[in-house]
Amino acid sequence: MSDNITPQDEKYLRRALELAREGVALTSPNPCVGAVVTDVAGKVVGEGTHTYEGKKHAEVIALEKAGGNAQGGTLYLNLEPCCTTGRTAPCTDVVIKSGVKRVVAAMEDPNPAVCGKGFETLREAGIEVAITESALRDEARKLNEAFAEYIQSRRPFVTLKTAMTLDGKIAPPPQEEGGFSASDHGPSGGWITSDDARAHVQQLRHASDAIMVGVNTVLADDPLLTDRTGLPRRRPLLRIIIDSRLRLPVDSRIVKTAKDDVIVFCAMADERRRQELEMRGIRVEQLPLYHFEEVNIVGARPIKSASGRPDMWKLVKRLGQMQITSLLIEGGALINWAALAAGIVDKVFLYYAPKILAGTGAVPFASGEGFLRMEEAAKVRSLTFHRFAEDFAVEGYLHDPYAPHEPLAPESRGPQLVERD
Numbered sequence: 049m050s051d052n053i054t055p056q057d058e059k060y061l062r063r064a065l066e067l068a069r070e071g072v073a074l075t076s077p078n079p080c081v082g083a084v085v086t087d088v089a090g091k092v093v094g095e096g097t098h099t100y101e102g103k104k105h106a107e108v109i110a111l112e113k114a115g116g117n118a119q120g121g122t123l124y125l126n127l128e129p130c131c132t133t134g135r136t137a138p139c140t141d142v143v144i145k146s147g148v149k150r151v152v153a154a155m156e157d158p159n160p161a162v163c164g165k166g167f168e169t170l171r172e173a174g175i176e177v178a179i180t181e182s183a184l185r186d187e188a189r190k191l192n193e194a195f196a197e198y199i200q201s202r203r204p205f206v207t208l209k210t211a212m213t214l215d216g217k218i219a220p221p222p223q224e225e226g227g228f229s230a231s232d233h234g235p236s237g238g239w240i241t242s243d244d245a246r247a248h249v250q251q252l253r254h255a256s257d258a259i260m261v262g263v264n265t266v267l268a269d270d271p272l273l274t275d276r277t278g279l280p281r282r283r284p285l286l287r288i289i290i291d292s293r294l295r296l297p298v299d300s301r302i303v304k305t306a307k308d309d310v311i312v313f314c315a316m317a318d319e320r321r322r323q324e325l326e327m328r329g330i331r332v333e334q335l336p337l338y339h340f341e342e343v344n345i346v347g348a349r350p351i352k353s354a355s356g357r358p359d360m361w362k363l364v365k366r367l368g369q370m371q372i373t374s375l376l377i378e379g380g381a382l383i384n385w386a387a388l389a390a391g392i393v394d395k396v397f398l399y400y401a402p403k404i405l406a407g408t409g410a411v412p413f414a415s416g417e418g419f420l421r422m423e424e425a426a427k428v429r430s431l432t433f434h435r436f437a438e439d440f441a442v443e444g445y446l447h448d449p450y451a452p453h454e455p456l457a458p459e460s461r462g463p464q465l466v467e468r469d
């Protein structure tokens with residue numbers, strides 16, 4: 049950390065962060081990185097944004113643009129430069145050759161192979177390194193939190209998003225079975241939250257590699273689960289349905305719009321149902337079940353509700369193998385509980401509308417057994433409050449993706465909420 053950061057440094061760091069944000073949905077599984085180069089007089093002579101397809105790292109793009117003007121200048125970055133060889137040579141070599149005399153950054157790279165070593169390499173080459181301690185550091189860390197989780201554990205950073213009434217209901221009482229009760233104007237019973245709040249959910253979808261719902265949500269709401277921001281993305285948002293017995297209707301909107309972007313995770317695949325879905329371009333994968341005696345425990349208590357259904361830890365492990373770095377869970381109540389009980393949720397984004405549904409029939413935020421004692425309750429930390437027209441949202445963390453942790457080993461970690469911070 050350094051305190052020798054000037055207001056001008058903060059200005060260019062902010063610009064680097066802005067450039068990094070232009071890479072959202074274009075860099076995964078790599079981090080979002082932006083770079084600014086100034087010359088000896090402090091004038092901007094190069095800028096760059098990393099995209100996965102563009103391959104070149106942001107600092108290399110910015111330094112190439114700056115050319116000889118970088119000599120004696122400063123390089124601003126939201127993330128520590130790499131010192132390892134991956135798809136490209138180490139960026140530290142390029143920085144050293146460029147002749148800049150100073151590097152100002154917002155944070156260390158959470159990649160255990162880099163983490164401080166990039167800065168050390170620059171210092172050894174005689175380059176001054178300054179790392180901000182301002183709010184920009186927190187912004188930079190938030191921007192790359194999914195990368196931080198993925199690069200350490202090789203599983204996606206999981207955000208649980210739900211829209212609910214003030215009394216914690218996510219839908220009115222379920223309708224009679226058979227046929228969809230939703231319409232193009234919203235899910236069964238209409239939208240809970242305002243246009244502004246739902247536009248923000250689209251931003252969350254845009255920043256995610258994958259989205260997941262339980263099969264009952266498809267049966268009730270017939271959602272599309274698409275990224276409708278209109279912004280470019282490198283890979284389509286992977287739409288995931290968790291559906292033990294393949295009940296997903298072939299006339300659902302998600303099946304009708306599938307373009308190599310829908311995957312169904314089941315527990316037992318009926319061959320005829322599997323073929324019906326696969327013929328329509330849906331990928332069907334069978335996941336191992338929860339093993340009741342071995343791992344299906346919260347605290348000291350068995351969770352009966354999850355047995356016979358796909359194992360959530362196996363699911364995130366599988367998604368990690370597919371280079372999915374971020375997963376947005378959009379419910380419903382049983383899936384919310386299954387994810388919380390398994391301990392896969394890293395962050396919650398809970399949207400509240402100033403409405404009260406009341407009644408025992410309305411669908412609660414999370415059903416299933418729930419945590420039976422206060423000390424077992426999932427602890428949500430580092431809260432941020434957001435306002436959207438008449439609605440508000442609470443964003444908070446169950447796990448710190450930056451805390452050093454072991455690569456994913458569900459068998460050894462068990463499904464309990466794992467304290468990582």
Ligand SMILES: NC(=O)c1ccc[n+]([C@@H]2O[C@H](COP(=O)([O-])OP(=O)(O)OC[C@H]3O[C@@H](n4cnc5c(N)ncnc54)[C@H](OP(=O)(O)O)[C@@H]3O)[C@@H](O)[C@H]2O)c1
Pocket residue numbers: 209210211212217218219220222235236240261262263264265266268269290291292293295353354357358359360378379380381382383384386411415
């Ligand atoms: N307001 C919101 O933000 C929001 C968002 C989404 C949904 N909703 C509402 O939520 C309601 C649906 O919620 P829901 O609780 O009935 O269903 P759900 O959570 O959408 O789906 C639950 C189903 O998923 C399957 N499943 C597969 N693997 C599972 C696992 N490991 N653990 C648990 N279930 C697993 C189970 O069916 P199988 O046993 O057949 O596999 C289970 O019945 C709808 O009314 C919808 O409108 C609201």
